[in-house]
Amino acid sequence: MYNINGKQASRIEPVTFSELNMVENDIEDILRNSIDMICDEEESMLIVGRQVKNAKNGRSDLTAVDNNGNVVLIEIKRDRKDIENRRESFEFQAIRYAASYATIEETDELVKKVYAPYIEKYRNEFEIGGLTSHELGVRKLNEFLRVNDSEKNFNKKQRIILAASDFDEQTLSAVAWLNSNNVDMSCFKITPYKLNKEIYFYTEKLLPVTDHNDYYVNLMDKSISAPIPHNKKITRRSLPKIDVMLEWGVVKAGDVIVAKGKEDEAVLLSDGNVLVKEQEMSMQTWLKEVYGWSSVHTYVFAVHKETGKPLSQIREEYMAKQEMDETEL
Incomplete structure (x- = not known):
């Protein structure tokens, strides 16, 4: 990234999230409010959950539903060190969370377990009116699926998005292999920059690899x-x-x-x-x-x-x- 001043260009060096005193929770909150940072303009997405606990007390970072009716798991790590220091691999952790969602067949079940608690937690962000969190969740999720013509495809498949400021080679190798075996998993690299007092994020999709065609x-x-x-x-x-x-x-x-x-x-x-x-x-x-x-x-x-x-x-x-x-x- 370069800063242009007149006819001169000076390189802006990336910084780390730790240098910005940002923890994983901060990145999670930013993506929750700006998921289009790692979405394509060719898709719609509705965030329905954050820090959802499964039966084994594992917590998935963000949960969403896309315009094809797929449940999307978004897992976030601050940097490469956080990935490498985990006992369990980044990609396998995400797969386990995705598997726990695969049993959900009805929208009402997703709302009850995931979306209604999310709405309740962030109720100041929703126009709830006289509805309960569950009623509003059912209405919003069903409307989203109906408008996107994906009611019949609800949760037929699950997608996984991994986001971090850097990835280790083992994670990228594993995700590439999973992609080749029809597992829908993506890796997004988020690089922070600081210019004066402003912070900028540059997002780059690493996987699946884009073919030159x-x-x-x-x-x-x-x-x-x-x-x-x-x-x-x-x-x-x-x-x-x-x-x-x-x-x-x-x-x-x-x-x-x-x-x-x-x-x-x-x-x-x-x-x-x-x-x-x-x-x-x-x-x-x-x-x-x-x-x-x-x-x-x-x-x-x-x-x-x-x-x-x-x-x-x-x-x-x-x-x-x-x-x-x-x-x-």
Whole structure:
């Protein structure tokens, strides 16, 4: 990371969480409130639990549900030393916690065991009204699953996310092997930086490894493009973001964006952010406020008002047209 002063660039060296006097609980709290730091804009996520105790008195750091109905376990370690000094491996600890969630079949059970206690603990963050924590949890979780069309897929699979400022080779090797055997486990490296009195986090996804072809579609533009190979499946990681869509001209600054299923509107800006009540913010931040979720699938829930199409559909149609035009050449 570099600090630019005029035409000069000076390198900003990373610091450690211990140097910042931050403990694991601090990082956990930051991720609980900003889980989109380690989420993709192509997914929605609802945090439903923190420090949930299982039958063997083990405690999982954060628990969430994603837009596919999967229960997501997020395990956090401050640094590499914390990982290496544990009796039990980082990844195996997370697997045990995930296994304890695999038996949950109904949303009501997850709410009773996990989400309702979480709401009760942080009740000042929720508009509870006259509802009990359990009633509100059932309502919010079922609405989240319904809106994301994942009610029938609730907890059919479990995902694991490991987050730390550094990882040891054994953990990365084990996770890579698990990935190759269809276990959905990710590793995110969180590097802190301090500039003056401000603290910045840089997050990097280490695993699963991104294939070089995953960058392919991001390089498309109107003038220089190539057909997408028919045997190449377009994955979430390869999908272009709003800045590329603005370059393509499929959306433009000044367009009105509507939150899907809501009346809330925002104006798209040239930098990809939106203007809401004279305040500029990222589209993700705006949608999180509208839906009250921890992370929102930006391109599905942001609807282009003029065409009535979600941004994901506009993007797919443009990409399909590009592929067809190139195929015909």
